[in-house]
Amino acid sequence: xxxxxxxxxxxxxxxxxGESVGIVIDGVPAGLPLTADDLLPDLxxxxxxxxxxxxPRQEADYPFFKSGIFNNKATGAPITIFFENNNTRSGDYxxxxxxxxxxxxxxxxxxxxxxxxxxxxxxxxxxxxxTGLVAAGAIAKKMMPGVNIHAEVTEIGGEKDLELGLQKAxxxxxxxxxxxxxxxxxxxxxxxxxxxxxxESHIAHIAFAIPAVKGVEFGSGFAAAKMFGSQHNxxxxxxxxxxxxxxxxxxxxxxxxxxELVFRIAIKPTASxxxxxxxxxxETGNMEDFSIKGRHDLCVALRAPVILEAATAVALADxxxxxxxxxxVWK
Numbered sequence: 088x089x090x091x092x093x094x095x096x097x098x099x100x101x102x103x104x105g106e107s108v109g110i111v112i113d114g115v116p117a118g119l120p121l122t123a124d125d126l127l128p129d130l131x132x133x134x135x136x137x138x139x140x141x142x143p144r145q146e147a148d149y150p151f152f153k154s155g156i157f158n159n160k161a162t163g164a165p166i167t168i169f170f171e172n173n174n175t176r177s178g179d180y181x182x183x184x185x186x187x188x189x190x191x192x193x194x195x196x197x198x199x200x201x202x203x204x205x206x207x208x209x210x211x212x213x214x215x216x217x218t219g220l221v222a223a224g225a226i227a228k229k230m231m232p233g234v235n236i237h238a239e240v241t242e243i244g245g246e247k248d249l250e251l252g253l254q255k256a257x258x259x260x261x262x263x264x265x266x267x268x269x270x271x272x273x274x275x276x277x278x279x280x281x282x283x284x285x286x287e288s289h290i291a292h293i294a295f296a297i298p299a300v301k302g303v304e305f306g307s308g309f310a311a312a313k314m315f316g317s318q319h320n321x322x323x324x325x326x327x328x329x330x331x332x333x334x335x336x337x338x339x340x341x342x343x344x345x346x347e348l349v350f351r352i353a354i355k356p357t358a359s360x361x362x363x364x365x366x367x368x369x370e371t372g373n374m375e376d377f378s379i380k381g382r383h384d385l386c387v388a389l390r391a392p393v394i395l396e397a398a399t400a401v402a403l404a405d406x407x408x409x410x411x412x413x414x415x416v417w418k
Contacts, residue, residue: 091292091293091296091401091402092113092114092401092402092405093405093409094114094405094408094409095112095113095114095115095227095230095401095404095405095408096112096113096114096405097110097111097112097113097219097220097223097401098110098111098112098113099216099219099220100216100219101169101170101172101211101215101216101219102205102207102208102210102211102213102215103172103205103207103208103209103210103211103213103215103216104172104205104207104208104210105172105205105210106171106172107169107170107171107172108169108170108172108215108216108218108219109167109168109169109170109218109219110167110168110219110220110222110223111165111166111167111168112155112165112166112167112168112223112226113165113166114404114405114408115155115161115163115166115226115230116161116163116230116413116415117160117161117162117163118160118161118163118415119160119161119226119229119230120159120160121156121159121160121161121166121226121229122159123149123150123152125225125226125229126150126168126221126222126225126226127149127150128225129221129222129224129225129228129393129396129397130148130150130218130221130222130225131148132221132392132393133148133217133218133221133390133393133394134148134390147170147171147173148170148218149170149171150168150169150170150222151168151169151170151171152166152167152168153167153168153169154166154167155167166226168219168222169219170218170219170222172215184206185368185369185370185371186366186367186368186369186375186377187366187367187369188358188359188366188379189358189364189366190355190358190359191209191212191358191359192209192212193206194367194369196210196212212298213298214297214298214299214387214390214394217297217298217394217397220296220297220394220397220398220401221393221394221397222397223397223400223401224393224394224396224397224398224399224400224401225397225400227397227400227401227403227404228396228400230404230407230413231400231403231404231407231413233273233414234271234272234273234274234403235271235272235273236269236270236271236396236399236400236403237269237270237271237396238267238268238269238270238391238392238393238395238396238399239267239268239392240265240266240267240388240389240391240392241265241266241267241268241351242265242266243263243264243265243386243388243389244256244263244264244265244386252265252386253385253386253389256356256385256386257385259362260361260362261356261360261361261362262356262357262358262359262360262361262383262384262385262386263356263357263385263386264299264301264353264354264355264356264357264386264387264388265354265386265388265389265391266351266352266353266354266388267351267352267354267388267391267392267395268349268350268351269348269349269350269351269352269392269395269396269399270347270348270349271337271347271348271349271399271403272347272348274337274343274345274347274348274403275343275345275407275412276328276342276343276344276345277342277343277410278342278343278403278406278407278410278412279338279341279342279343279406280341280342281340281341281342282341284341285338285340285341285342286338286341286342286343286348286406287305287338287341287350288341289402289405289406290303290350290398290399290402290403291303292402293398293399293401293402294350294352294395294398294399296398297352297391297394297395297398298387299354299355299357299358299387299388299391300352300353300354300355301353301354301355302352302353303350303351303352303353304350304351304353305335305336305338305349305350306333306334306335306336306337306338306349306350307319307334307335307336308336308350308351311334314334318334319334319335320334321333321334321335321339321346327345328344328345328346329345329346330344330346333346333347333349336348336349336350337349352391352395354387354388354391356386357383357384357385357386357387359379359383360379360383361378361379361383362378363376363377363378364376364377364378364379365377
């Protein structure tokens with residue numbers, strides 16, 4: 088339920104307003120040099136309040152290693168990392184408890200867990216839990232020094248001009264979604280298997296675990312449905328498999344072909360919008376007007392690039408270990 092991977096395996100835990108959130112990581116090779124400083128740059132990128140349109144909630148997000156590290160090196164045993172939650176305002180959620188928030192998991196969580204769920208800040212459904220995923224991603228990146236993973240927002244609110252797209256949300260006093268593109272270079276060919284264990288299947292699986300992701304496309308993606316086969320096919324130029332175009336996004340038959348891996352995720356508008364809504368009050372049984380209070384992102388896509396990089400790194404590290412392609416080049 089909360090785990091991903093077969094050899095490089097991660098298990099997330101915690102709640103948004105609980106004592107802490109964190110992650111357990113199995114499969115990190117013994118001897119990998121590892122300190123908190125290796126994780127801090129990516130953790131800093133994930134924080135809110137760093138750019139216009141993101142939540143003002145600030146947490147230190149300092150990683151506390153609880154197992155699996157000795158003398159600043161991985162021991163080969165599971166690594167446990169936790170992050171303290173200190174800047175919480177749970178009262179915001181007590182006040183609006185009578186309305187299961189549209190677009191959130193409030194209603195289904197209440198049905199599934201019989202009212203025992205921690206509803207504060209979304210509880211275990213919160214994007215706060217991606218803190219641990221980003222930490223795991225930083226470790227996975229360090230395991231693959233020859234692989235470069237870079238993600239960036241390419242569209243906000245349907246606009247290529249990101250400032251314009253964000254301003255649309257500000258002017259409307261509403262939230263907007265966005266598109267994030269991820270590119271991976273230096274990836275070897277032959278990763279993945281046909282059908283159920285394809286590279287696309289593996290990456291899409293963990294990408295959809297990122298809160299608010301509603302779509303994933305590789306290479307030309309949905310645009311391929313409008314092309315001729317002769318247009319979409321990537322001509323092979325040499326015996327190394329280099330192609331003259333990359334409509335396939337670096338994956339053919341579910342297997343990496345050595346070209347750049349390219350894919351995108353579609354992120355829905357933030358469900359917690361400041362705009363007044365009309366929805367069920369489950370205490371009265373009637374639909375009523377209400378507005379959501381608290382601290383929220385106008386566009387969660389702005390904080391997604393480093394999370395997507397981490398998810399991609401976790402998936403690729405698992406595939407690399409399955410193919411025995413991780414080289415222990417560290418000292």
